[in-house]
Amino acid sequence: MQLFYQNLLPEINYLDQDESKHCIKVLRKQQGDELDIIDGKGTFYKAKITDASAKKCRFEIISTTQERKVAFHRHLAIAPTKNMDKMEWLVEKATEMGIDEISFFQSFHSERKVIKIERLEKKAISAMKQSLKAKKPLLNEIIPYKQFLKETDVSNKLIAYVDFKNKIHMKNELSHQQDTLVLIGPEGDFTPEEVSLAIENRYKKVSLGNSRLRTETAALAAVHLMNLAME
Amino acid sequence: MQLFYQNLLPEINYLDQDESKHCIKVLRKQQGDELDIIDGKGTFYKAKITDASAKKCRFEIISTTQERKVAFHRHLAIAPTKNMDKMEWLVEKATEMGIDEISFFQSFHSERKVIKIERLEKKAISAMKQSLKAKKPLLNEIIPYKQFLKETDVSNKLIAYVDFKNKIHMKNELSHQQDTLVLIGPEGDFTPEEVSLAIENRYKKVSLGNSRLRTETAALAAVHLMNLAME
Structure with a gap:
């Protein structure tokens, strides 16, 4: 199934230029053809093309379906790796598996202080479409670690850190159906x-x-x- | 910690040409310096350089340590994706998390009928060194699906396939400490x-x-x- 994305639905009833071009020029859809569109906020739209323009493909909504709601909010906060490809990979895989929010923070051992959130947004949108989801994770701009701790609060807050005196596996801290936030440290921990x-x-x-995982692998495991x- | 690899230990007491070059030319190790070497079969060796040759760095073994043994054999069998990068990524990440054996099979919807096992071996060795493990997963050449089913047998055999009449989560089929083999299908299932x-x-x-995972993501989740x- 091919999904199109329009985050301004239901107010805006046309596809943006890239999506219109793909729909009309590449897939050769015509007036009257049906489209499946997602808004990235959890709704699937069935629509019919009313104007098969390759610049601004207009449609009318036929019906809507809500994506199954998840029981709690899953929030991942991570010190980005030096290699940005790994973060793009992570955003893609986390979106595919299911995540509600991804935040980035600068910590003492961070090798990367800036991120290109637009590129990550594109990866998230593409992964959402590919895995037939209607909800895109919220991606937050990078902020200092202290500020992140101060500004973010949920009921279940976890920090992935191996302390030999206190080895509680993360899986044992997720038994209650509550909003969860997990922090993953940088390559230097x-x-x-x-x-x-x-x-x-x-x-x-x-x-x-027990395995020594790289930052992005640890994040995906979390x-x-x-x-x-939730299963 | 820098690990070197010599799969012919303890019989052979020198590093191969690539490893010798890295050890002597790049890291500038000298005679008398200590090395940490793994054999890919589960043993860590502490050794001392006896001949700092950049072509054949000889050493003598000081002591050995066995890697913590895992309780059961973890075997993943997968129909490789068309894009070989994804399989390299999978071998890397699976080695990092821990896997004992990876097999490849050709199925009806497979888009890829051949794999370059040498490239995957390199990825596995590099991931093993990076994650400070002493055991390399066994990687098997691709064979037809039917042949694989016929030739491979363990006590707990699973096939990842979503059947709406029978939704047993894989996590519920792993409660016993037994050797497990899981099959992951191709992109077309x-x-x-x-x-x-x-x-x-x-x-x-x-x-x-509940998420629709791509082949390589499904494999890593398994x-x-x-x-x-085992935790």
């Missing part, structure tokens, strides 16, 4: 001060298991665990 | 005949959850589940 600061802010330290908790 | 053939061969149908069952 969190500093002890950063961990203490999280603890002061009511974060629980959790482990992702996303998978949040999804498993 | 298994045919009903291929699923029936697996059932005849005592495979159980399992789901990986690998993660096998690892979670």
Whole structure:
């Protein structure tokens, strides 16, 4: 199934230029043909083409369906890797598995202080379409670690950090159906001060298991665990 | 920590040409310096350089440590994706998370009938070193699906296939500590005949959850589940 994306639905009833071109020039859709469109906010639209313009393909909505709501909000916050490809990969895979929000923060050992959120948005949109979802994760601009801790609060806050005195697996901290936020550190890991600061802010330290995972793999494992908790 | 690889340990007490060059030319190690070497079969070696040759760096073994043994054999069998990059990515990530064996098979909807096992071997070795493991997964050459089913047998055999009449999540079929093999289908999925053939061969149908995952993502999710069952 081919999905089109228009985030301004239901107010705007046409596809943007890229989507129109793909729809009319590449897929050769014509007036009267049906389209499946998503708004990235959780709604699938069945629509019919009223003007098969390759610049502004207009349609009328026939029906709508809501995507199955998830039980709790899954939020991943990560110190981006130096290699941006890995973050694009992560956004793609996390969207595919299911995630509601991804935030980026600068920490002491971060090798990357800026991110191109537009590129990540494109990856998220493409992954959402490919995996037939109607909801796009919210992607937040990078901010300093301290600011992130201060500004973000949910009931279940976790920090992935292996502490040999306290090895609680993340899977055991997801049993309750509650909004969850998990922090994943940079390639050089969190500093002890950063961990203490999280603890002061009511974060629980959790482990992702016995394997030594790279930043982006750890993040995907955490996303998978949040999804498993809902199955 | 820098790990070197010599799969012929303990019989052979030198690094191959690539590893020797990296050790002596790049890292500028000298006679008497200590090395950490893995054999890909589960043993870590502490060694001391006896001849700092950039072509054949010789060493003597000081001590050995065995990697923590996993409770059961984790085997992933997959119909490779058309895009070989995705398989390289999968081998890398699966090695990082932990996998004992990866097999490839040709199925009806397979778009790829051949694989370059040498490239995948390199990815596995590099991921093993990076994640400080001593055991490399066994990678098997691609064979036809029917042949694979016939030749491979373990106590817990699973096939990832979403059947709406029978939605058993894979996580619920991993509770016993037993050797597990999971089959992941191609981009066009298994045919009903291929699923029936697996059932005849005592495979159980399992789901990986509500999200529609691409082949390589489904495979990684399955690998993660096998690892979670051991935590």
